[in-house]
Amino acid sequence: MNNDDTICAISSSAGPAARMIVRLSGPAARAMALSICPDLPAQVSARRHRLHFCDLEVVAWVYGFVSPRSYTGEEMVEFHLPGNMTLVQLLIGYLQRQGARMAEPGEFTARAYFNGRLDLTRAEGVAAIINAHGERELQAARQLLAGELAGRLRPMMDRLTEALALIEAEIDFVDEPVTFLARPDLRRRLDAILDDLRNLLSNSRRFERLSHQPRVVLVGRPNAGKSTLLNWLAGHDRAIVSPLAGTTRDVLWAEVMLPAGSIHLVDVAGLEMDESPESVVEAQMREHARRAIAEADLAVLVQEVNDPRPPIQVDRPFDLRVDTKADLLKAPAGSVEDAILISAKTGLGRDNLIGALNRLAFAGDGGEARLALNQRHVQSIERAMDHLQQAAGMAESESIELLALELRAALDHLGRILGVVSPDELLGEIFSRFCIGK
Ligand SMILES: Nc1nc2c(ncn2[C@@H]2O[C@H](COP(=O)(O)OP(=O)(O)OP(=O)(O)O)[C@@H](O)[C@H]2O)c(=O)[nH]1
Ligand SMILES: [Mg+2]
Structure with missing residues (x-):
C-alpha cells in the first residue's frame, strides 16, 4: 500500500440516506478541500460551509481534521452532503481530477494502522463491526476495537521481552561467569506466561462460533406434536x-x-422404532430425517405425555426431552422427571422450554465479559505457546542461544497478533475484509 497519495471514497452506507459522507485523506486532502471550500479553518473544525464545485453551490457540513489528530493520522476532510448520489459522484469526480485516488477496501483503516493510530486487533475490530451479524x-x-485483546497481551509480551533481554545479556557476556x-x-517466569x-x-469465545447459528432438531414419533412445537416457537405457521x-x-x-441469540430449529418426519420403509418416498x-438429526448440534426428543411406549432411539443421545400435549394429561405420573412439560394449546411450559434451549444452545458462551478471539489470534497464541514450551524445556540446559531463539519466536508470534511484526500478505488479508470508505 502506498501512503504518499491522497485517497477518497464514499464512506456512508450504500442505499438512500439523508446524508452522504465523502472522505478524503492524505497529504493533499486539505489543499483539495480548500479549492472548493476556501474558508475551511486551519485547525480541527466541524462547520457548515458553502461548497463550490462543478458550477454548483452546495451547503454541507465539513469536518476538517489535522494530522495526526485524525482517524488515519493524516490530513483528513469529511464532506457530509445532502443524500443525493449524483451530487456525491460529481464531488468524487472533481476530487479525482484534483489528483485524489479512489480508496481500496479498508484503506483508511490500513493507513490508521500504519500511522500507529490503531493496533492490528483494533483494526480487526473495525472490520468485525462492519461485518457483524x-x-x-x-x-x-466492540471489545476488539476497544483494545481489550491488546491490553491483555501487552503485559505478557513485556514480561517475555524482559526475560529475553536478560538471556541475551548473558549471551553477550558469555566469557564471563x-x-x-x-x-x-x-x-517460573516462562511457566507463568504460559x-x-x-x-x-x-476463557475466550471463538469469533467464528458467534456467527454460527446452533441447529436444534426435533425428533419423535409421528403425531407427537413436533410441527406444532416448531410453529409455536417460531411464532408463525411454518409447518403443516x-x-x-x-x-x-x-x-x-x-x-x-432465544435470549442469547437465534437458533435454527429443524422439524423432520416422525420416526417409528423398527418399521421398515414401505415406499420409496418413505425411505427418502x-x-x-436421519441426515438432519446427524447434522444438528442438539437433538430434542419430543414425546406425547400420554404415550406409554418407550421413547424412540436414534444414533445419538438426546440433549433434552419435551413432553407435549400437557392439557391432555390423564394422570400426573405421566411425565418423566427431567422432561419439560408443555402444551401448545394452553401455553404451559413455554418459558421453561425457551430457558432450557437457550442454556443448551449457548452454553459455554459465558456472557459478554469473555473476549472473542478469531482463528488468526488463536493460531498465533498456540504457536507462541509451542515456542515457550520449548524454551521452558531448555531453561535448565546450557545452550542459551537456542533458548533465546525460542523466546524470540514466541514474542514474534504474539507480536503478529497486534501487528508489531506483520508480513505483508497478512496485512493484505486483513484489510481486504473491509469495505471501501472504511
Ligand atoms: N391438545 C393438544 N393437541 C396438540 C398439542 N400439540 C399438538 N397437538 C395436536 O397433535 C396433532 C399432531 O401434531 P403435529 O404437530 O402435526 O405432530 P407432528 O409430530 O409434527 O406429527 P408428524 O408430522 O406426523 O410426525 C395435531 O392435531 C395437533 O393439533 C397440544 O399441546 N395440545
Ligand atoms: Mg409434523
Whole structure:
C-alpha cells in the first residue's frame, strides 16, 4: 500500500440516506478541500460551509481534521452532503481530477494502522463491526476495537521481552561467569506466561462460533406434536399440522429467537422404532430425517405425555426431552422427571422450554465479559505457546542461544497478533475484509 497519495471514497452506507459522507485523506486532502471550500479553518473544525464545485453551490457540513489528530493520522476532510448520489459522484469526480485516488477496501483503516493510530486487533475490530451479524458479534467486535485483546497481551509480551533481554545479556557476556536470571526464576517466569496464555485461550469465545447459528432438531414419533412445537416457537405457521400421523415428510426449519441469540430449529418426519420403509418416498423421508438429526448440534426428543411406549432411539443421545400435549394429561405420573412439560394449546411450559434451549444452545458462551478471539489470534497464541514450551524445556540446559531463539519466536508470534511484526500478505488479508470508505 502506498501512503504518499491522497485517497477518497464514499464512506456512508450504500442505499438512500439523508446524508452522504465523502472522505478524503492524505497529504493533499486539505489543499483539495480548500479549492472548493476556501474558508475551511486551519485547525480541527466541524462547520457548515458553502461548497463550490462543478458550477454548483452546495451547503454541507465539513469536518476538517489535522494530522495526526485524525482517524488515519493524516490530513483528513469529511464532506457530509445532502443524500443525493449524483451530487456525491460529481464531488468524487472533481476530487479525482484534483489528483485524489479512489480508496481500496479498508484503506483508511490500513493507513490508521500504519500511522500507529490503531493496533492490528483494533483494526480487526473495525472490520468485525462492519461485518457483524447480531448483537453478540457486535459486542465482541466492540471489545476488539476497544483494545481489550491488546491490553491483555501487552503485559505478557513485556514480561517475555524482559526475560529475553536478560538471556541475551548473558549471551553477550558469555566469557564471563555472570547469570542475570537464575534458571529456576526463568522457568517460573516462562511457566507463568504460559499459564496466562492458556487462561486467555480457555476463557475466550471463538469469533467464528458467534456467527454460527446452533441447529436444534426435533425428533419423535409421528403425531407427537413436533410441527406444532416448531410453529409455536417460531411464532408463525411454518409447518403443516394435522391429527394424521405422518403429516411432515420433508425437513423443515425456522429461525427461533432465544435470549442469547437465534437458533435454527429443524422439524423432520416422525420416526417409528423398527418399521421398515414401505415406499420409496418413505425411505427418502427417513434418510433426510436421519441426515438432519446427524447434522444438528442438539437433538430434542419430543414425546406425547400420554404415550406409554418407550421413547424412540436414534444414533445419538438426546440433549433434552419435551413432553407435549400437557392439557391432555390423564394422570400426573405421566411425565418423566427431567422432561419439560408443555402444551401448545394452553401455553404451559413455554418459558421453561425457551430457558432450557437457550442454556443448551449457548452454553459455554459465558456472557459478554469473555473476549472473542478469531482463528488468526488463536493460531498465533498456540504457536507462541509451542515456542515457550520449548524454551521452558531448555531453561535448565546450557545452550542459551537456542533458548533465546525460542523466546524470540514466541514474542514474534504474539507480536503478529497486534501487528508489531506483520508480513505483508497478512496485512493484505486483513484489510481486504473491509469495505471501501472504511
Ligand atoms: N391438545 C393438544 N393437541 C396438540 C398439542 N400439540 C399438538 N397437538 C395436536 O397433535 C396433532 C399432531 O401434531 P403435529 O404437530 O402435526 O405432530 P407432528 O409430530 O409434527 O406429527 P408428524 O408430522 O406426523 O410426525 C395435531 O392435531 C395437533 O393439533 C397440544 O399441546 N395440545
Ligand atoms: Mg409434523
